[in-house]
Amino acid sequence: MPSEHEGRPITCRAAIAWECNAPLSIEEVEVAPPKQGEVRVRITATSVCHTDAYSLSGRDGEFATPAILGHEGAGIVESVGPGVTSVAPGDHVVALYTAECRTCRMCKSNKTNLCSSVRTTQGQGLMPDGTRRFTAKRNGEAIFHYMGCSTFSEYTVIAEVSCAKITPDAPLDTICLLGCGVTTGWGAALKTAQVEKGATVAVFGLGAVGLSVIQGARYAGAQRIIAIDTNPSKFPLATKLGATETFNPKTVPEGKTLQQAIIEMTDGGVDYSFECVGNVQLMRTALECAHKGWGQSIIIGVAGAGEEIATRPFQLVTGRVWKGSAFGGVKGRTELPGLVELYKKGTLDIDSFITGTLPFAEINHAFDLLHKGDSIRTVLSFE
Numbered sequence: 001m002p003s004e005h006e007g008r009p010i011t012c013r014a015a016i017a018w019e020c021n022a023p024l025s026i027e028e029v030e031v032a033p034p035k036q037g038e039v040r041v042r043i044t045a046t047s048v049c050h051t052d053a054y055s056l057s058g059r060d061g062e063f064a065t066p067a068i069l070g071h072e073g074a075g076i077v078e079s080v081g082p083g084v085t086s087v088a089p090g091d092h093v094v095a096l097y098t099a100e101c102r103t104c105r106m107c108k109s110n111k112t113n114l115c116s117s118v119r120t121t122q123g124q125g126l127m128p129d130g131t132r133r134f135t136a137k138r139n140g141e142a143i144f145h146y147m148g149c150s151t152f153s154e155y156t157v158i159a160e161v162s163c164a165k166i167t168p169d170a171p172l173d174t175i176c177l178l179g180c181g182v183t184t185g186w187g188a189a190l191k192t193a194q195v196e197k198g199a200t201v202a203v204f205g206l207g208a209v210g211l212s213v214i215q216g217a218r219y220a221g222a223q224r225i226i227a228i229d230t231n232p233s234k235f236p237l238a239t240k241l242g243a244t245e246t247f248n249p250k251t252v253p254e255g256k257t258l259q260q261a262i263i264e265m266t267d268g269g270v271d272y273s274f275e276c277v278g279n280v281q282l283m284r285t286a287l288e289c290a291h292k293g294w295g296q297s298i299i300i301g302v303a304g305a306g307e308e309i310a311t312r313p314f315q316l317v318t319g320r321v322w323k324g325s326a327f328g329g330v331k332g333r334t335e336l337p338g339l340v341e342l343y344k345k346g347t348l349d350i351d352s353f354i355t356g357t358l359p360f361a362e363i364n365h366a367f368d369l370l371h372k373g374d375s376i377r378t379v380l381s382f383e
């Protein structure tokens, strides 16, 4: 059924980041109708990923304010712009920060999920035509988009290629986590690393991303999964999701490095390690605890603008492999429906990641919980 607002602006609530390192401001915005190839979505649920906090911290070289953050959200299509064929009003969708146009060179390759169709304008906080759809009601200022999603708004406009259509019988307030954290970790284990049966795995950082790596590694049949975090309150959930051991780097004896400790625990190093924190020193540790000759280390964490990784080239000469993974290597429009089915069958746990739900108006509290290490994912509801 067509929306009563079709073709017209909608005024709704959004959380605006007017500047970095300040609380988000809940206020009214005007959301323009979708243009060619665009979709306006009523977001029903969104959660807060560490990357939202990272961008708000001012460490993200691409982030421009004022902006509407949020990239882990799901909702219902309100209206579509000219030329949109793959979704229609009423469809349930997950917003994708890694688009999938299916026609660019990257999409046609089975080696990557990094679609190039909208990435340049997305990084500038703009829609693909170079303009914006959000205006602050308080002063008429145009607001930047974020990661092609901007899910911290009751209504958002995203590109059709950034819309994964999913079955309407899946709960949006749970599967919104497929918009980032759960898919990223699961895919990093199964698609990027291709962890195999019997493997030994080390996971650094036990937020939604690291815990999802653990879940993926268990699904792949890994024999040992070592869950590593400086916050031991994350250990019980890591164990529930498949970790066979937990380890706190703070317990490494003086005079020994963390990589040495893990190499000793694993008879020479792990087959696969995953950095899920965004700390460049830890990325080095993760590489160097990988087994000589074949160990692979996957960087998932996002480091601040200007930060660099280092290791002795000898580490690579002697067979270790350094890789990265974005959105778990998952092509969202094609593969998210399958992940929803895995959730419905009980194969993919998403419920355990939701450590709390809050009304959208309490979004700043959700950020506080993340900063204090007291949450995995807090789902914000607009209803």
Ligand SMILES: NC(=O)C1=CN([C@@H]2O[C@H](COP(=O)(O)OP(=O)(O)OC[C@H]3O[C@@H](n4cnc5c(N)ncnc54)[C@H](OP(=O)(O)O)[C@@H]3O)[C@@H](O)[C@H]2O)C=CC1
Binding pocket: 049, 050, 051, 054, 180, 181, 184, 204, 205, 206, 207, 208, 209, 210, 228, 229, 230, 231, 234, 249, 276, 277, 278, 279, 282, 299, 300, 301, 302, 303, 325, 326, 327, 328, 370, 371, 372, 373, 374, 375, 376
């Ligand atoms: N490449 C991609 O596609 C994606 C990348 N990311 C990135 O992945 C990272 C993880 O995201 P998310 O799971 O949401 O983050 P969280 O903040 O929820 O989880 C990170 C975990 O690492 C712990 N930690 C912090 N420092 C260390 C350390 N030195 N050693 C071991 N553990 C440590 C934190 O502890 P504490 O509880 O004390 O904070 C926390 O438990 C972020 O950098 C994020 O930006 C996220 C999604 C997609």
Ligand SMILES: N[C@@H](CCC(=O)N[C@@H](CSC=O)C(=O)NCC(=O)O)C(=O)O
Binding pocket: 049, 051, 052, 060, 061, 062, 063, 098, 114, 119, 180, 302, 303, 304, 305, 326, 327
């Ligand atoms: N803007 C950042 C880039 C941050 C980054 O690496 N993002 C990840 C996703 S993080 C999700 O929570 C990613 O997928 N990167 C690939 C991409 O195309 O952006 C910066 O400039 O450092």
Ligand SMILES: [Zn+2]
Binding pocket: 049, 050, 051, 052, 071, 072, 180, 181
């Ligand atoms: Zn994220």
Ligand SMILES: [Zn+2]
Binding pocket: 099, 100, 101, 102, 103, 104, 105, 106, 107, 108, 114, 115, 116, 117
């Ligand atoms: Zn593409």
